[in-house]
Amino acid sequence: xxxxxxxxxxxTCELLEIQGYHGTGLNQIVKESGSPKGSLYYYFPGGKEExxxxxxxxxxxxxxxxxxxxxxxxxDPAIAIREFIMNIAINVERSGYAKGGPITTIALETAxxxxxxxxxxxxxxQDWQKAFSEKLQTVHLPERAASMSTLIxxxxxxxxxxxxxxxxxxPLERIAEEIYFLVGS
Amino acid sequence: xxxxxxxxxxxTCELLEIQGYHGTGLNQIVKESGSPKGSLYYYFPGGKEExxxxxxxxxxxxxxxxxxxxxxxxxDPAIAIREFIMNIAINVERSGYAKGGPITTIALETAxxxxxxxxxxxxxxQDWQKAFSEKLQTVHLPERAASMSTLIxxxxxxxxxxxxxxxxxxPLERIAEEIYFLVGS
DNA sequence: GTCTATACACTGATAGAC
DNA sequence: GTCTATCAGTGTATAGAC
Numbered sequence: 001x002x003x004x005x006x007x008x009x010x011x012t013c014e015l016l017e018i019q020g021y022h023g024t025g026l027n028q029i030v031k032e033s034g035s036p037k038g039s040l041y042y043y044f045p046g047g048k049e050e051x052x053x054x055x056x057x058x059x060x061x062x063x064x065x066x067x068x069x070x071x072x073x074x075x076d077p078a079i080a081i082r083e084f085i086m087n088i089a090i091n092v093e094r095s096g097y098a099k100g101g102p103i104t105t106i107a108l109e110t111a112x113x114x115x116x117x118x119x120x121x122x123x124x125x126q127d128w129q130k131a132f133s134e135k136l137q138t139v140h141l142p143e144r145a146a147s148m149s150t151l152i153x154x155x156x157x158x159x160x161x162x163x164x165x166x167x168x169x170x171p172l173e174r175i176a177e178e179i180y181f182l183v184g185s
Numbered sequence: 186x187x188x189x190x191x192x193x194x195x196x197t198c199e200l201l202e203i204q205g206y207h208g209t210g211l212n213q214i215v216k217e218s219g220s221p222k223g224s225l226y227y228y229f230p231g232g233k234e235e236x237x238x239x240x241x242x243x244x245x246x247x248x249x250x251x252x253x254x255x256x257x258x259x260x261d262p263a264i265a266i267r268e269f270i271m272n273i274a275i276n277v278e279r280s281g282y283a284k285g286g287p288i289t290t291i292a293l294e295t296a297x298x299x300x301x302x303x304x305x306x307x308x309x310x311q312d313w314q315k316a317f318s319e320k321l322q323t324v325h326l327p328e329r330a331a332s333m334s335t336l337i338x339x340x341x342x343x344x345x346x347x348x349x350x351x352x353x354x355x356p357l358e359r360i361a362e363e364i365y366f367l368v369g370s
Numbered sequence: 371g372t373c374t375a376t377a378c379a380c381t382g383a384t385a386g387a388c
Numbered sequence: 389g390t391c392t393a394t395c396a397g398t399g400t401a402t403a404g405a406c
Contacts, residue, residue: 158340185370212382
C-alpha cells in the first residue's frame with residue numbers, strides 16, 4: 001500500500017537528487033508523483049522545507065542501511081570499502097550520470113540558508129561516518145578510523161561530482177583504488 | 186579601473202559560490218553589484234547561462250593559479266598539498282562556512298541540465314587535476330600521480346561540503362592529514 | 371482527505387527612450 | 389551604454405468547495 005504521502009516523498013527524493021533544492025519546484029513534484037497539490041500541504045504544512053527535510057532524512061537512512069549491509073559482506077575493510085565505492089561508480093553511470101549523492105546538492109545549497117536542512121544533512125553525514133568508522137576499527141585505532149572515514153565520505157561525495165561532471169565512472173574507480181591502498185596499508 | 190562588466194562577473198562569482206545557480210537571481214546580481222540591468226544583457230546577451238559560464242571560468246582560473254602557486258612554495262609534494270588543504274579549511278571557516286568550492290554547487294546543479302556549464306566545470310576540474318598531477322610526478326609514477334590527484338580534488342570538494350554542513354573546519358583538517366599519509370608513503 | 375482556483379511575489383528576458 | 393518599464397511564465401503558498 002502506497003499512500004499519497006509516500007508517493008510525494010519518493011518523487012521528491014528523486015528530483016532533489018537530480019535537480020537540487022532550488023531547481024525543483026513543488027508543481028513538478030505533485031505533477032510527476034500523480035498526487036494532488038491539496039494533499040501536499042495537507043501532509044506537509046511546513047511547505048517545501050518540511051517536505052525536503054523528510055525526503056532527505058529518508059534518502060539518508062536508506063544509504064546508511066546500504067553502507068552497513070555492503071560493509072558486512074566482506075571481512076576485510078579495505079576490500080569491502082573498495083567494492084562499495086565501485087558499486088557507486090556503476091550506479092552513477094547507470095543513471096546516465098544524473099543521480100548519485102542523494103543529499104550532496106541539498107547540503108551545499110542550503111547550508112547557509114536553511115538551518116533545518118543543514119542540521120539534517122549534518123546528522124546524516126555523521127551517521128555515515130560512524131558506520132565506516134566502526135568497520136575500520138577492526139583493523140585501525142579509533143582516531144585513525146575516524147579520520148579515514150571522513151576522507152572516505154568526502155572522497156565519495158567529491159567523486160560523484162567528478163563522475164557526473166565528466167560523464168565517466170573513471171574518477172570513482174580511481175578513488176576506490178587509492179582508498180584501498182590507504183586503508184590496507 | 187573596474188568596468189560594469191567586471192563588477193557583474195565578480196558579484197556573480199560570489200553569489201554562485203554561496204547560493205548556487207538556481208538560488209541566485211539576476212535581480213540580486215544587478216542590485217548588489219550596483220550595475221544596471223540594462224548593462225547585464227548588453228554585456229551578456231546569452232543571459233544567465235552565459236554570465237555563469239564566464240563567472241565559473243574566472244573563478245576556476247583563479248583557483249588554478251592558487252594551486253600552482255601554493256604547490257610551488259614547498260618541494261615535498263606531501264607537505265605542500267597538506268598545507269594547501271589546511272589553507273582551504275581556514276578560508277572556509279573565515280567565510281562563516283558560507284564559501285568554499287566556487288564551482289562545486291554549480292557543477293552538481295547543472296551537470297544534467299546545461300551542457301555548456303557542465304563542459305566548463307569539467308574542463309576546470311581537468312586543469313586542477315593536471316596541476317596536482319605534475320607536482321606528484323616528482324615522487325610518483327605518472328599513473329599513480331593521476332589517480333592520487335583525482336582523489337585529492339574529490340576529497341577537497343567533499344571536504345568543503347562536510348565543513349560547510351557541520352560548521353567546522355575539522356573535516357578538511359582530518360582529510361589533509363590522511364592525504365599527507367597517502368602521498369608521503 | 372482531495373481537488374480546483376487563485377493570490378502574489380519573483381524569475382529570466384525584452385523593448386524602447388535617452 | 390545605460391536605464392526604466394514591462395512581459396510572460398513560474399515559484400510558493402492559501403482559500404474554499406466538495
